[in-house]
Amino acid sequence: MSRSSESQGLQVALILSAMLIVALGVSTYIYYVAAEKSAKELENQIGVADTAAKSRDSYQAAYEIMKGMVGWSKRSQAEIDADYRPNLARNTEVAEEMAKIEAAYNDDMQKFGSQFTEARNYHALPGYLIGVINSKNESLTAALAQEQRLNAEIAAVQAGEQKKTEIAETAMQNALATVAADKAAHDAEAARLKADSDKFSGMFVAASGEKKKVAEDAAKEKANFEAQIRNLSNINELLVVKGREEELAVINEQPDGKISWVNQQQQVVWIDLGMADGLRRGQTFSVVDREATDLRSAIPKAQIEVTRLIDKHLSEAKILSDEITNPILPADVVFSPAWSAGERIHFALVGNLDYDGDGESDHKLVQNVILSNNGVIDALVPPTGEPSGEITVNTRYIVVGDRPTDKSDESALTNYSSMTELARKYGVEQISVKKLLSSMGYRGEARTVGLGRGASEDDFRPTSAGGVTEKSTAPVGGIFRDRRPPGAKSAF
Template sequence: MAARESQGLQIAVILLVLLVAALGITTYVFYAANDKSKLDAEAANQRAQEEQGRSRTYLAERNELKVMIGHSEETPMDEIQEAFGDDMKTFVADEGAQAPTVQNYRQVPGVMQASVIKLEKQLADSLRANTALRAEKVALENTYQTKLSEAETSRDNALAAQAEAEKKMADDRKSLEAAQAKLQDEKVKLQGTIAQTIDGSKKQVDAANKERDQAMDLVEAFKVSLKEKEPKVGDVPDGRIIWVNQKEDNTWINLGTSDLLRPQMTFSVFEKGEVNIALATVKGKIEVTRVNGSNEAEARILEEDVTNPIMPGDQIFTPIWSPGVAQKFAIVGMIDLDGDGEDDTDDLRNLIQSSGGEVAAWVDAEGNINGELTPEVRYLIDGKTPTEKTAAAVLTAYSQMREMARQNGVELIQVSRLQERMGWQSTERLVRLGRTSRLEELEAEAERERDFKPRRPMSAYDN
C-alpha cells in the first residue's frame, strides 16, 4: 500500500516537472516573439517617420517651386499646367506650328533671344531699304536739275530766236522804207514783200513762244512732282496714340477740347518716331468718336494692317487741321470721292468743315468761283481736269483757279492724296464673321448702320 502511494507520488512529481518545463518553454517562445514584434514595430515606425519627413520635404520643395514660377502654394496643378501651356504659346510658339517646340521655362530665354536677334536683323534690313530710298531721292533730284537746265536752255534759245527775228524784221523794215523813198513806183510790190516778211517772222515768234510755254509747263510739272515728295510746311504730327483696345477696335489720342478737336474728324496713323510725314507710309486710319477732356479723345479704328497694328506712341496727322488752327483750302475740278462718276464737291466741303478745316474758294456746277483764293490757303485740291465736253464757264474757272494758285504760291494736291493723308474712308464696311457670330447681332448692327447720320459741319454750339 505504501509502495503504491510512493509510486503515485513519483508520477505526480514527474508530471509536474514536465508541466513546469512545458510552461517555461512556452513562456520563452512567447517572450521571444514579443521582442521580435516590438523590434518590427519600432522599425516600421522609423520607416514611417522617414517617409513622412521625405513627404514634408517634397511638399515644401513643390510649394517653393510653385512660388518660383509665379503661383501661390495653394494653386492646383491643373491650373499651373494650363498657365504653362498658355505661356509657351505666348512666348515660344513657332510660326505656323500647332504647338510650341519648347516645353520648359529654362529654354524660354534662349528662344526669346533668338527672336530678338531676328527682329534686329529685320530692323537692319529696314534701315538698308531706307538708305536705298534716300539714294533714289537724290537721283530724282539730280534728274530734275538736269531737266530744268535743259528747259532753261530751250527757253534761252527761243528768246534769242525771237530777238533775232525782231531785229531782222526791224532791219527789213528800214530797208523797205529806204527803198520806198527811192522806188516809189514799186511801192505795192515792196509792201507785199514787207507783209510776207512780217507774217513769217510772227510765225517764227509764235512757234518759239509755244516751245517756250511747253518747256515751262514741263518745268512746273517737275516742280509739282518733286514738291509732293518733299516735306511740306506744317506736315508734322498733330498728336499721338496713347492707348489701344485691339479687341474693341478703339484708340485714345492726346488731343481734346483745348485743341478744338471735334467728333468725326479723321486722321492717318504713322509709325512712332516718324519725322518726315510727307514721305512716310500710312499704317492705319482712325475717326474721333468722343472728346473726353482737354487733352484726351476716343477714336475708332477705320483701317489697319494686322501685320503692323496701331500701337501706343504711333503718330497721327491730317492735312486739313492743326491743333487749335483751322486750315484753309480751295477746290477745283471734278471731285469724285466714291468712284461713282458723280461730282462730290459739296460732300468734300462738308467733310473738310466737319474735320475743322475751312473752304476758302470753290467752283460750283455753273462755273462760278465762290470765295477768294489768297496766299493763306494751304492747298488747292485738284480733281479731274474738265474735258472738251465740259461747259466753257467751268473750263475758264478751272484755268483761272490754277493760275491764281500759281500766282499766290498755293500748292496743288490731288484729291486722292488728300483722302489718304487725312485718313478718310468710305462708309461701306467689311463685316468679318467668326465662329461666335450670330445672325441677330449682325442684323442689329445693320439696323444701326442704316440709322447712321452722314457727317456734317459742327457749329460752335455743338458739344
C-alpha cells in the first residue's frame, strides 16, 4: 500500500517536473523572441537618432552659414567655415539645397559688389551700393560742370573765330573791290588801245607810206603799256606787302598780357589773362622787360607755362626758366607769336627746321608746339615728301628753315621756292624756328648725366661746338698718366 502510494507520488512528481520543464522551455522561447525583437527595435531607433542628429547638425551648419550671408553672425566667415561647413555634408539634401543658395549668393555679390573689399553680406551690401551711387552722382555732377566749362570755352573760341571771319570777309570785299577797279581800269585801257589800234589801222590804210612808222609806234605804245601794267602790278604787290607788314608790326608790338604778381621762391607768377581771353592750361609765353619797345627783336628774360585758370582775366603760371641777374618783375609783359586773345594764329612751315642743331629735321616738334599753343598750320612743306595746305590771307607767320641743297630732289627746291615766294606776295612775316620757339616760351630738353656706378667716363668728355671730342697733341707728363685702381692683395 505504502509502496503504491510512493509510486503514485513519483509519477505525479515526474509529471509536474515534465510540465515545469515544458513551461520553462516555452517561457524561455517567448522571452528570447521578445528580446530579439527589442534589440532590432533598439537598433532601428539608434539609426533614426543618428540620422536625426546628422540632419540637425546639417541644418545648424546651413543656418549659421546663412546668418553669415545675411550679416547677422558675430563670427567671421573663416570661423563659420571651420566650425560648421564640415557638418553641412552630413545631410545630402540640405547640402544640395545650400549649394544652390550659395551659388545665388555668390552671383549677387559678384553682380552688385565685385569691388566691395569689406566683409561681403546682404546686410552690408546696400550701404556699399548707396556709397557707389553717391560716388557716381558726384562724378556725374563734376562731369556736367566740366561740360559747362568746356561749352563756355568753345563759345569763347567760336566768338573769336566769328570776329576773325568778319575781318577776313571785310578784307576780301575790299580786295574784290580793288580787283574790280583794276579790271575796270584795265578794260578801259584795253579799249583805248583798241581804239588807238583801229586808228592806227585806218591811218595805215589811208597812208601806206607811213605803214612802217605806224607799226613801230604801235609796238612802242604796246610795250609802254605792258611796262605800265607790270609796274602797276609790282606797286600793288608792294602796297599789299607794306600794308601787311604795318599790320603785323602793330600786332607784334602789342604784348599779350602783363605780369600781375611774382613769387620767386615758389617759381610762380600771375598774369592778367584768363578764361574770358580763351587761354588754356599748357600755353607758354616769353617774358619781356616792361621797358621793351620792340617785342619782335626783344630778348626774352624768362619763359612761363600756364598751369591754372583763376578768373576771367587772371591765371597762374610756373616759371620754366629765368635769370637770377634779370628777374621777372610785376608789369613785365608776356608775348607769344602763336597766341592772341580771342583768335587762333595761323602758320606755314617750310624747309629743314633744325632747332637743336643735330642735323635732323624738327618739323614734328615745331608742329606739336604750335598746335599745343592753339595755333593753326595752314601750309606745310617738309624737307622730303609732298607739301600740304596753302597760304591764305589769314596766315600771319611763315617759319623758314634751311633751304634744300642742290643734292636734294628738284621738287623739294621747287616747293620751297614757291612757298616762300607766295608768302612774300601775301606779306606773311618770316621767322626762324629758334626765334619762334623762344618767343613762345618753349624750353628744350636739357641733357643730363647720371652719376654713381652706372656713369661712364665718355659722358664727361669735353666736346667742341661741332660735337667732336678734342684731344691734346702735346706731350703729357707722368703726373697726368692714366690711373688704375690698385689690384687686390692676397691675405696669404
